Every structure is written in structure tokens, then in C-alpha cells.
Amino acid sequence: MQRRKFLKNSGLTAAGMVSAPLLGSCKNDAKSDVDGKIIVPNKPIVVCTWDFKNASAKAWEVLNTGGSALDAVEQGVRIEEADVNNETVGKGGRPDRDGNVTLDACIMDKDSNCGAVVYLQNIAHPISVARKVMEETPHIILAGKGAEQFAYAQGFEKEDLLTESTKAQYQEWLKTSKYETPINIENHDTIGMLAIDEKGDLAGACTTSGMAYKMAGRVGDSPIIGAGLFIDNEVGGATATGVGEEVVRTVGSFLIVELMRQGKSPQEACEEGVKRIMKKNEGRKDFQIGFLAINKRGQTGAYCVHPGFSYRRYDQRGHENITSDSFLKT
Ligand code: SD4
Numbered sequence: 001m002q003r004r005k006f007l008k009n010s011g012l013t014a015a016g017m018v019s020a021p022l023l024g025s026c027k028n029d030a031k032s033d034v035d036g037k038i039i040v041p042n043k044p045i046v047v048c049t050w051d052f053k054n055a056s057a058k059a060w061e062v063l064n065t066g067g068s069a070l071d072a073v074e075q076g077v078r079i080e081e082a083d084v085n086n087e088t089v090g091k092g093g094r095p096d097r098d099g100n101v102t103l104d105a106c107i108m109d110k111d112s113n114c115g116a117v118v119y120l121q122n123i124a125h126p127i128s129v130a131r132k133v134m135e136e137t138p139h140i141i142l143a144g145k146g147a148e149q150f151a152y153a154q155g156f157e158k159e160d161l162l163t164e165s166t167k168a169q170y171q172e173w174l175k176t177s178k179y180e181t182p183i184n185i186e187n188h189d190t191i192g193m194l195a196i197d198e199k200g201d202l203a204g205a206c207t208t209s210g211m212a213y214k215m216a217g218r219v220g221d222s223p224i225i226g227a228g229l230f231i232d233n234e235v236g237g238a239t240a241t242g243v244g245e246e247v248v249r250t251v252g253s254f255l256i257v258e259l260m261r262q263g264k265s266p267q268e269a270c271e272e273g274v275k276r277i278m279k280k281n282e283g284r285k286d287f288q289i290g291f292l293a294i295n296k297r298g299q300t301g302a303y304c305v306h307p308g309f310s311y312r313r314y315d316q317r318g319h320e321n322i323t324s325d326s327f328l329k330t
Pocket of ligand 1: 088189190208209210211219220221222240241242243244245
């Protein structure tokens with residue numbers, strides 16, 4: 001829901017949002033620690049890359065009924081994994097150049113436990129397999145066939161992830177087999193999600209089918225802890241979308257969390273993360289990266305290379321799609 005609409009529906013005004021009565025009535029009993037229009041500590045709260053309204057609404061439902069941040073991010077991103085109209089995540093994701101849909105995902109909790117699957121085929125919910133890796137094995141990353149076998153052993157079902165639409169697009173692509181990565185493939189993409197629950201604990205999840213028509217075996221940043229996602233319950237969390245190779249080179253999400261640890265706001269940290277990447281790519285303009293971050297107080301920020309990136313935030317103030325500022329202005 002747009003912010004204005006939410007305010008209208010709830011009968012709140014911008015001024016009223018930070019007034020004593022509302023603060024007093026907040027479920028999380030926020031104190032008078034107010035940062036601009038943001039009530040801090042601002043919890044529960046969930047943010048995700050791009051305008052994934054349904055996914056963030058699902059996560060909010062979990063958080064708002066006292067659920068954990070870990071459950072919220074898993075349940076939230078599963079919405080996109082199941083949505084066949086999202087052609088960059090889960091079932092319905094675009095295939096690699098051999099026509100196989102291969103999925104990458106990772107999840108991280110408040111205690112720095114984490115799990116990931118890379119190059120996983122035939123399973124629609126890689127995030128839940130990643131969580132099982134975290135909770136049921138002594139390992140962090142399972143890849144390819146091993147990850148798939150593990151998923152079956154855990155009760156996941158085999159599914160054909162290619163849809164009529166992605167099959168047809170792939171057939172079309174084969175005519176030229178041109179391998180290039182459009183700047184913003186479309187207005188929805190990899191989902192990275194960060195949440196803080198009522199207790200103030202953080203968790204994050206990231207899931208993708210990766211770059212369309214990638215080389216067989218290619219893995220991006222999304223399932224790599226520290227690159228596509230990083231959580232530190234003392235500090236905050238960060239996640240990334242875009243050309244994964246560039247995020248891996250700078251260990252982007254870890255960098256952003258460390259910058260927040262050193263005192264930067266989520267916004268400043270995301271800006272510094274993008275600047276680091278641009279410094280290593282002097283003159284290059286042919287790729288997009290979007291970073292999203294949250295700190296322990298529930299403040300959020302985002303920054304990207306090209307205009308076009310946005311993130312969804314759902315907290316006590318309602319639901320909002322927030323346009324990210326960008327390093328390049330056109
Ligand atoms: C990857 N980072 O595989 C992912 C793709 C992505 O927006 O985020 N696209 O490199």
C-alpha cells in the first residue's frame with residue numbers, strides 16, 4: 001500500500017506518527033527515540049529488494065503475529081519462488097544457456113548460522129532447502145546433485161521449473177545465443193529480504209535463478225554468504241541484486257554491514273558499497289547493482305548503479321515501495 005493511502009486508511013498523519021500517543025501504543029513499545037519520521041528502534045520490520053509486495057506482505061504477516069525474523073524471510077521469499085510470473089526466481093526462472101533452470105539461495109539467522117544451495121535443479125523452493133542445510137547438516141553450502149539429493153531426502157518434491165513462457169523465450173534466445181546482461185532486466189528481479197522481529201533479532205534470505213542464459217555451472221553472489229547476503233545481529237544486515245560477479249569481487253553485503261559497524265547509516269554504507277564497485281570498474285556503465293541494508297535500529301537504506309532499483313519496506317507505518325538513488329543519474 002502506498003504510504004499516503006495507508007495514512008488515509010489508518011487515520012494517521014505524518015505528524016501523528018511520531019506523537020506520544022502512537023509511540024505509547026506501539027506493539028513493540030518503542031521509546032521516544034525518534035529519528036526524523038522513523039520510530040526507532042523500528043521493529044518489527046521487513047525490507048526486500050525490488051517491488052515484491054506480496055512477498056513482503058507475507059513476511060509482515062509472520063512478524064506481526066509474533067513470528068521470528070527467520071520464519072518471516074523464509075516465508076516471504078517463498079512467495080516469489082512459487083510465482084511463475086517472476087522469471088528470475090524459483091519456478092519459472094529463466095534457464096542457463098543449456099536450457100536448465102538452476103537455482104541459488106542462502107539464509108542467515110541471528111546467531112550467524114547460515115545455509116546455502118547453489119546450482120540446484122528441479123526443486124521449487126531453494127530457500128527452504130538452504131534452511132534445511134543450515135539446520136540439519138554440519139555444512140553451510142550444498143551444490144548441484146548433492147543439494148538435490150539432500151532436498152529429496154528432506155521430503156522436497158521434484159518439479160519441472162521451466163514454464164511454457166521461459167521455454168519459448170529460451171527457444172527465441174537460441175536463435176542468436178547472444179550472452180549479455182541487460183541493465184535492469186525488468187522491474188522485478190532477485191529477491192533479497194531482511195527482517196527484524198519483535199524481539200529485535202535479525203535474519204535474511206536471498207534467492208534467484210541467476211543471470212538468464214548463464215554458462216552451465218555459473219553461480220552468482222546470491223547464495224554466497226557475505227556477497228549476496230550478510231547478517232550480523234549486533235549491527236544489521238545487507239543484501240544485493242544485479243550482476244553477481246561484481247558483488248562477489250567486493251564481498252558487497254559483508255562490506256556494507258562492516259561499514260555500518262563503523263558508524264555509517266544503512267544509506268551511507270550502501271552508497272560506499274556501490275562506489276567501491278564503480279572504482280574498480282572505471283568507465284564501465286553496462287551493469288546494474290542494487291544494495292539494500294538495515295541496521296539494528298530498523299533504519300534502512302539502498303543505493304544502486306543505474307536508476308531503476310527500488311525496495312519494499314513494511315513496518316508499523318505500512319507498506320511502501322521506495323525508489324533508490326543511483327550512482328549514475330541516467
Ligand atoms: C546473480 N545477483 O546471479 C544475481 C542475479 C540478480 O538481479 O540479482 N539479478 O548474479
